Amino acid sequence: xxxxxxxxSIVVVLCIIFGSFAVAADxxxxxDLDRAKGIISELSFKAAxxxxxxxxxxxxxxxxxTPKAYISFTFDDNHANHLDVVAPILAEYNMIATxxxxxxxxxxxxxxxxxxxxxxxxxxxxxxxxxxxxxxxxRAQLYSEIQGCQEDFSRNGIEVNTFAPPYSxxxxxxxxxxxxxxxxxxxxxxxxxxxxxxxxxxxxxxDNAAQTSITTILAQIDNAKETSxxxxxxxxxxxxxxxxxxxxxxxxxxxxxxxxxDPEIRVTTISETLEx
Ligand SMILES: [Zn+2]
Numbered sequence: 001x002x003x004x005x006x007x008x009s010i011v012v013v014l015c016i017i018f019g020s021f022a023v024a025a026d027x028x029x030x031x032d033l034d035r036a037k038g039i040i041s042e043l044s045f046k047a048a049x050x051x052x053x054x055x056x057x058x059x060x061x062x063x064x065x066t067p068k069a070y071i072s073f074t075f076d077d078n079h080a081n082h083l084d085v086v087a088p089i090l091a092e093y094n095m096i097a098t099x100x101x102x103x104x105x106x107x108x109x110x111x112x113x114x115x116x117x118x119x120x121x122x123x124x125x126x127x128x129x130x131x132x133x134x135x136x137x138x139r140a141q142l143y144s145e146i147q148g149c150q151e152d153f154s155r156n157g158i159e160v161n162t163f164a165p166p167y168s169x170x171x172x173x174x175x176x177x178x179x180x181x182x183x184x185x186x187x188x189x190x191x192x193x194x195x196x197x198x199x200x201x202x203x204x205x206x207d208n209a210a211q212t213s214i215t216t217i218l219a220q221i222d223n224a225k226e227t228s229x230x231x232x233x234x235x236x237x238x239x240x241x242x243x244x245x246x247x248x249x250x251x252x253x254x255x256x257x258x259x260x261x262d263p264e265i266r267v268t269t270i271s272e273t274l275e276x
Contacts, residue, residue, distance in 0.1 A: 002158035034169055044097050067266035069224035070273045071259055072232045074099040074203065076127060076164060078106040081237040087120040089238065089253060093260040094114065095267045097123040100164040100186070103131035103152035112154035117158065124183065125162035134165050134174045161269045162186070168203075175199060183276040191223060192230040198274045203234040206255070208243035214254055225264055230273055 024062065073090065075082050075097055082099055090097055099122055101113060116122040128134070128145040129152065137145065153160045162184040163178050178185045184198040192202050204220060206212060224231050236245040238252045259265055 002116050007135065014240055018163065032267035041205075052061060063069070068226075068264040069221065069266075070230040071221070071267050072223075072230070072270055072273055073267070074125075074232055074234050074270065075098045076234065076236050077131070078102050078108060079237045080109070080112065083112050083116055085249070086238045086252075087116055087122065089256060091120055091247075093256050095256060095260065096123070096269055098123040098125055098162065098270045100125045100162075101153075102127050102129065103149045105131065108152075110153070110158060113156075113158055121269075123162065123271055124153065124158050124160055125164055125186075125270065126153065126160045127164050128166055132168045133167055133169045135169045135171045139173065139177075142174060142177050147179050148175070150181050161276055168170055184270055184274050186232065186234070188272070191220060191227070192232065194228050194230075196274060198276065199275075201232055201270060203232040206233045206235050206251075207245050208242055208245050208248060214251065214258070217255060218258065221259070221262070221265065231269070 004011060016176065018222075026177075049057060073095070074148065075086060076099075076163060078101060082097075086097065088233055099116055101124055103126065117124055126146070126149040129149045130145065132141075134142060149163075150160055161183040162185070163182040165174060165178075168187070168189075170187045175187070179199060185232070186201045186203055188200055188202045189204070190202040191204070203212075204212075206217070220231060223229065235247045235252075237247070238249050238250050239246050242248065258269045259267060
């Protein structure tokens with residue numbers, strides 16, 4: 001009997017000890033859970049507050065809905081500089097451009113075009129097959145340079161819907177053929193006033209050869225804003241060579257920064273502005 005009692009006592013004591021542990025463990029678990037829940041809800045509250053914060057900020061800038069002017073940057077010819085230098089500079093300011101590219105001569109690199117299109121959001125446009133003065137060519141050759149250029153791109157997985165004639169040389173015959181295959185064409189100089197003519201997209205040169213200044217360009221931008229205008233800049237490369245067919249890099253960076261700071265301007269590709 002004494003032995004049995006001892007055993008029972010031990011069992012009872014063990015039960016009490018384990019019971020206490022269990023209760024304690026449960027209590028701590030519950031406590032920890034509650035504490036964790038508290039932390040989570042506090043964090044979610046903070047997160048919710050963080051997410052809500054912009055809603056309390058001033059309204060979305062007006063420029064998103066109604067820009068006073070459009071600006072498009074266009075870069076001509078087959079320069080690797082477009083991908084190596086220009087696209088990264090523009091991307092710093094969330095800006096895009098249109099590249100007019102030669103499809104047969106001048107070592108076309110269609111992969112480069114695809115990176116500009118897919119990674120940087122650029123538009124690719126046709127700039128003929130061999131970069132001739134189109135106004136000097138017979139009709140059959142015009143088709144090769146204008147339609148054939150589009151086919152070269154298409155064969156390489158790129159659809160082009162905007163065209164720019166080399167040396168900005170254009171006549172009615174050339175334009176008629178361009179209209180058969182493309183939705184728009186860069187042609188002529190100046191600022192575009194609404195309604196924008198898709199086959200007469202005027203441009204403003206910013207190559208070093210144009211010897212323009214930031215002050216002049218800002219005046220042109222103000223002019224565009226007063227008339228719901230569209231400025232299409234034409235350039236070839238961005239570097240520090242002072243080559244006539246380059247645009248100085250510090251000038252380019254200034255221009256892009258000033259444009260980015262103006263909430264009334266929207267930077268678009270050619271087809272975007274024309275909603276093509
Ligand atoms: Zn060219």
